[in-house]
Amino acid sequence: MNFLVIGLGSMGKRRIRLLQKNLKTIDVFGVDTNVERANNVQNEFGITIFESITDAIDTVKFDAALVCTSPITHENIILECLKYNLNVFTEINLINSYYNRIIQEADSKNLKIYLSSTFLxxxxxxxxxxxxxxxxxxxxxxxxxxxxxxxxxxxxxxxxxxxxxxxxxxxxxxxxxxxxxxxxxxxxxxxxxxxxxxxxxxxxxxxxxxxxxxxxxxxxxxxxxxxxxxxxxxxxxxxxxxxxxxxxxxxxxxxxxxxxxxxxxxxxxxxxxxxxxxxxxxVEDAYLEELKEFVKYLTQSDFVPEYxxxxxxxxxxxxxxxxxxx
Structure with a gap:
């Protein structure tokens, strides 16, 4: 599977590191508009970085996107990912005014949306x-x-x-x-x-x-x-x-x-x-368990995530x- 990590700050880097170390059958790519941050992540993890989601979609066929940007940006990014028929893993959102819309959008396309709640x-x-x-x-x-x-x-x-x-x-x-x-x-x-x-x-x-x-x-x-x-x-x-x-x-x-x-x-x-x-x-173990659960959600039709x-x-x-x- 191909995963696109959107946002390469501390959470994006954590997800990339855990995926590369523990879920090695998944190929990881990144997106960040911050050139310095993108270069640092490319050098640290050896992955391909794109300037935009559109550029990434035009180049690689992705199975899912991980939204690791600032919470205030999540609404538009999640909707863009769903538009491109990507399953979505998102970090904490903090705002729920758009939830009904993305739930309906995902359901209409038979796509999976997964929300992090690490302490669970x-x-x-x-x-x-x-x-x-x-x-x-x-x-x-x-x-x-x-x-x-x-x-x-x-x-x-x-x-x-x-x-x-x-x-x-x-x-x-x-x-x-x-x-x-x-x-x-x-x-x-x-x-x-x-x-x-x-x-x-x-x-x-x-x-x-x-x-x-x-x-x-x-x-x-x-x-x-x-x-x-x-x-x-x-x-x-x-x-x-x-x-x-x-x-x-x-x-x-x-x-x-x-x-x-x-x-x-x-x-x-x-x-x-x-x-x-x-x-x-x-501790990193709980973050890894979320990624494992997300993969299980994508690959097992009858599986329901905890949150x-x-x-x-x-x-x-x-x-x-x-x-x-x-």
Whole structure:
């Protein structure tokens, strides 16, 4: 199969690297309008780079496109790919106003559209979901990292987090809410407190405190911010028969053992891949699992991915509710 990776920034390069290393029967090509970035990727990975999607389509017959550009650009790029009869894998979108259109367009052409939600592929999330099933529990969660540290190689003013429509807190919520909802059910009620406490040059709140009630009856508190100088994923479940904690890393999951009356580490990985340029909670294994699932989606007619545009539409509606509350 031939895959076209559109957008050769950090996510585009990650997808190329994982495909080349692990799915070697797939030939990878790239598109980027940034000449310097295109040249760097061509030299690093040895792939053919095109200046536009049109140029690529005119040269190679592609089976799928991976949309790895800024979220604000996804709508037009996905629609262009569907116009050219390409199956589509897309990174987080953050905006859902066009979802119905692309769902209908893909259905009308019998094309597959796949949406990334990487944390659903983490073994820790799968363990938490199973451990907490049908248990009367509450949870608290803090997810945050100082915005200038997200992309140390560039200013936060120069990429999508500077745009209020695709802001950094919105991105964190779009990463965390899908797995929280998968574990505890849809959000039925939510109380929101938000403010700006930093000197960051952004036109949106940098700190959110949320109190959420899920359809399962589970109540949880979620803190999201882009101010924490220490990158944080700090999750704790409290219940009479179920207590666990997780710091977001592969080695940071602990459960309370009734026999020993102590928290015991849960070991889910024999090994895992981590890039030093990212925080310890970011492991490459989950990104690879998404690519494997996408290939399975393309090659097996009866296979249904874990996460869908329909599910993401509902998640983004929750985020819209959060942002709209005064």
């Amino acid at each position: 592929k983490r073994k820790e999330i799968q363990f938490i979901r199973q451990e907490c099933a049908d248990q009367p529990i509450t949870y608290r969660y803090h997810a945050g990292q100082y915005l200038p540290d997200w992309h140390p190689w560039e200013s936060y003013k120069d990429y999508f987090v500077s745009n209020k429509l695709t802001n950094a807190c919105r991105e964190i919520l779009a990463i965390e809410l899908p797995w929280l909802i998968s574990c505890f059910g849809k959000v039925e009620d939510i109380k929101v407190f938000k403010t700006k406490i930093s000197s960051l040059e952004i036109d949106y709140d940098d700190t959110y405190q949320l109190l959420m009630q899920h359809c399962s009856g589970v109540i949880g508190s979620l803190t999201v911010n882009v101010v924490s100088r220490v990158a944080k994923r700090d999750f704790e479940v409290v219940g009479e028969q179920c207590q666990l904690s997780w710091d977001g890393t592969p080695n940071g999951l602990y459960v309370f053992e009734q026999d020993t009356k102590a928290m015991t580490q849960v070991k889910l990985y024999d090994s895992h891949e981590h890039l030093e340029s990212y925080t310890k909670s970011i 869908s545009f329909e599910q993401d539409y509902s998640v983004i509606e929750v985020i819209n509710r959060i942002e709209s509350q005064l």
